[in-house]
Amino acid sequence: xxxxxxxxxxxxxxxxxxxxxxxxxxxxxxxxxxxxxxxxxxxxxxxxxxxxxxxxxxxxxxxxxxxxxxxxxxxxxxxxxxxxxxxxxxxxxxxxxxxxxxxxxxxxxxxxxxxxxxxxxxxxxxxxxxxxxxxxxxxxxxxxxxxxxxxxxxxxxxxxxxxxxxxxxxxxxxxxxxxxxxxxxxxxxxxxxxxxxxxxxxxxxxxxxxxxxxxxxxxxxxxxxxxxxxxxxxxxxxxxxxxxxxxxxxxxxxxxxxxxxxxxxxxxxxxxxxxxxxxxxxxxxxxxxxxxxxxxxxxxxxxxxxxxxxxxxxxxxxxxxxxxxxxxxxxxxxxxxxxxxxxxxxxxxxxxxxxxxxxxxxxxxxxxxxxxxxxxxxxxxxxxx
RNA sequence: GGGUAGGUUCCGGAGUGGCCAAACGGGGUGGACUGUAAAUCCACUGGCAUUGCCUUCACAGGUUCGAAUCCUGUCCUGCCCA
Numbered sequence: 001x002x003x004x005x006x007x008x009x010x011x012x013x014x015x016x017x018x019x020x021x022x023x024x025x026x027x028x029x030x031x032x033x034x035x036x037x038x039x040x041x042x043x044x045x046x047x048x049x050x051x052x053x054x055x056x057x058x059x060x061x062x063x064x065x066x067x068x069x070x071x072x073x074x075x076x077x078x079x080x081x082x083x084x085x086x087x088x089x090x091x092x093x094x095x096x097x098x099x100x101x102x103x104x105x106x107x108x109x110x111x112x113x114x115x116x117x118x119x120x121x122x123x124x125x126x127x128x129x130x131x132x133x134x135x136x137x138x139x140x141x142x143x144x145x146x147x148x149x150x151x152x153x154x155x156x157x158x159x160x161x162x163x164x165x166x167x168x169x170x171x172x173x174x175x176x177x178x179x180x181x182x183x184x185x186x187x188x189x190x191x192x193x194x195x196x197x198x199x200x201x202x203x204x205x206x207x208x209x210x211x212x213x214x215x216x217x218x219x220x221x222x223x224x225x226x227x228x229x230x231x232x233x234x235x236x237x238x239x240x241x242x243x244x245x246x247x248x249x250x251x252x253x254x255x256x257x258x259x260x261x262x263x264x265x266x267x268x269x270x271x272x273x274x275x276x277x278x279x280x281x282x283x284x285x286x287x288x289x290x291x292x293x294x295x296x297x298x299x300x301x302x303x304x305x306x307x308x309x310x311x312x313x314x315x316x317x318x319x320x321x322x323x324x325x326x327x328x329x330x331x332x333x334x335x336x337x338x339x340x341x342x343x344x345x346x347x348x349x350x351x352x353x354x355x356x357x358x359x360x361x362x363x364x365x366x367x368x369x370x371x372x373x374x375x376x377x378x379x380x381x382x383x384x385x
Numbered sequence: 386g387g388g389u390a391g392g393u394u395c396c397g398g399a400g401u402g403g404c405c406a407a408a409c410g411g412g413g414u415g416g417a418c419u420g421u422a423a424a425u426c427c428a429c430u431g432g433c434a435u436u437g438c439c440u441u442c443a444c445a446g447g448u449u450c451g452a453a454u455c456c457u458g459u460c461c462u463g464c465c466c467a
Contacts, residue, residue, distance in 0.1 A: 155391095155463045218412095219423090228413090242421070249422050271420045302421050342414090345429055349415040358416095363435080377414080378421065 003060050010053070010257055012185045013210040015192075020207045023179050032057045033065045033178035033206070035118075035169060036104070037073040038096035039088060043103045044230035045281070046214040046223035049258045050182050051107040053211055057180070058112040065114045065176050066104060068097045071122040072169060078147055078162045079186040090119075103233050106285060121175050122168065136200060137167055137193065145189050170194035178206040185210045186222075214258050219248035237286045238311065241294035242379060244278035245302075252277060307356075307373045307381050315382035319368040323359060326366055327352060330374065330382050351377050 004021055008014060023030055034054050036047065043051075054064045073093045076085025088096075101115060125133075142163040143149065151158050166189060173181055173194030181191045191208040198205045213222045216229025223230045231243045247255065249270045255277055256264040264273060275295060283291035293311075301310040315330045324343050331338045338346075343362075350358045355372040375381040 157462060246421055249420095252422090269420085270422070274420085274422075298421085339432065340434090341432060342430085346415065349428065350417095351415050 007053075007056065007060075010211060010261065011209055012212045013188070013208075015208040019205075020180070020209075023207060030057070030062045030179040031065055031176060032062050033067060033173060033176060033181045035067040035069050035072070035172060035181075035183070036100060037069040037077055038093055038100045039073050039076060039085070040225045041096045041099050042225070042232040042234055043100055044223060044225060044232050045259060046216070046230060047104075048107055048233065049211050049214050050184070051104055052259070052261065053182055053209070055107050055109065058109045062112070063114065064108060064112055065116060065178065066101075066108065067172050067176070068100065068115060068117045069169075069172075070094060070097055070117045070119040072118060072165060072172075075161055075165050075168070077165055077169075077190075078158075079145075079165075079190065081147060083151075084157065084159050084162060106233060116176060118168065118172050118175075121171070133167060133171060134164075136197065139163070141193075142166060166190045166193040167197075170197040173206050174198055174201050174203060177203055179204070180207045180209060182209050182211065184213045184222075186213065212254065212258060215251050215254060217243055217247055219251040233285050237282045237290040237294040238297050240285065241278045241282050241291075241298055244281060245274055245298060247274070249274070307375060310381075312373065312381050312383045314385045315374070317366055317368055317370060317384060321366070322362065323347060323352065323364045323366060324362045327374075327376060330376060331380075333382070334376075334380055336380070346377060351375070 004017070004024065007020070008017060014020060032054060034050050036043070036050075054066070058064050070090065070093050073096075074088055074090065076088075078085070097117070105113075143152065143158075145166075148158050148163070169190040170193035172178075173191075174197050178194065178198075181187075181194055183191055188208065188210055191206070191210070195205040195208065215221065216223035216227060217231070218227075218229045221227055221229060225232075231240055235243070244255075252270065252274055253264045256262055256273075259281060260277070268276075275298070278298075279291045279295050282294050297311050300306045313334065315333050318326055318329055321329075324340055324347065327343045327347070328338055328340055331343070346352055347362045348360055350360055352359050353373075353375040354370070371384050373381055374384055
């Protein structure tokens with residue numbers, strides 16, 4: 001059976017399908033490269049799009065090469081960014097790299113994955129070699145990218161180290177002699193630099209496979225931790241489920257395609273389809289049982305507005321304290337920090353409910369023996385006890 | 386190195402001596418409505434406090450009864466010139 005159509009599925013752009021066909025026809029395991037920069041400790045669903053494609057190659061017997069960009073992460077990929085990224089130290093990066101690998105193997109097959117750190121070669125390079133590498137590209141090439149151009153036009157700084165990024169990513173491809181490089185559509189430029197460098201080194205050029213960008217929970221921007229619109233793969237089932245339910249309907253089709261690798265049936269009710277989506281994703285990263293539980297919990301909490309039978313953390317009231325103090329403490333027990341002013345506003349605006357009744361007086365006393373459910377905000381509530 | 390324009394609250398961006406915790410827009414949050422969707426409407430959006438107080442407008446000093454606004458120095462950025 002011809003694997004090509006399946007491999008091309010979901011790809012935003014492939015340069016070129018023809019080259020890919022030829023490589024496949026060689027009948028050897030291809031080296032498929034995917035680079036990740038461990039700039040944060042956790043990977044999120046957006047990262048899993050590329051990993052899933054990589055897994056697909058693995059299942060066909062190809063060799064996955066996961067490049068951990070310990071060096072490139074210190075620069076930060078400027079792709080799509082409107083500002084320089086904060087620079088991380090090598091120690092921070094290495095700590096992130098550890099959790100990244102663990103999480104990536106929730107999707108990848110360890111047996112067919114080679115993990116490489118690009119520090120392996122960059123750390124060794126002398127300044128002379130760096131200069132030599134830099135002399136192969138022109139400033140104009142590096143600056144023609146839209147993100148840089150935009151910053152230039154808007155009078156924002158573009159720092160010299162940022163233009164090193166594509167060169168480094170390209171050099172990675174040379175080092176591992178990549179046959180194929182996967183990346184988001186915003187990686188087109190970087191991947192093409194890899195092709196250029198490979199050609200200069202007399203290597204066969206890699207095929208560029210660009211995958212669509214997964215939008216975040218807001219339904220418009222790219223999923224990214226720094227934008228606060230991401231779902232981490234290690235998040236607890238209930239929270240993962242809830243977040244997925246909050247995506248706009250319009251974003252659902254993309255999630256089906258990119259995360260489940262199938263098309264969203266047009267005739268399904270959006271809510272049913274979304275619950276199914278959430279359930280399956282939770283099942284993938286946790287378990288079927290967790291997923292079933294998360295679904296039940298969601299139904300109880302939101303569909304039936306039955307907080308009482310939902311799975312809530314308990315909170316012991318602070319004796320003799322007013323409502324605001326207790327709510328602040330309750331948020332704190334959930335790991336959220338809210339100022340008293342903030343909580344006061346929540347109270348006055350009717351967010352705080354005790355057993356379904358709004359309490360809008362910030363100074364309302366709470367008897368220590370009060371029991372029931374205290375709703376804090378849209379998604380958080382605690383059981384008193 | 387020279388010239389010039391700037392650095393404002395999460396972001397963009399007003400404000401050029403008191404009426405400024407600082408317009409307006411975006412974003413975010415809460416409420417109503419819902420399918421925890423979208424759209425819409427309302428409210429809130431530095432901290433503490435039931436009058437009021439405290440800390441903010443790059444940083445450090447200064448002038449003044451009073452400064453985001455004036456002065457001096459420092460740091461940072463854009464643009465033009467070299």
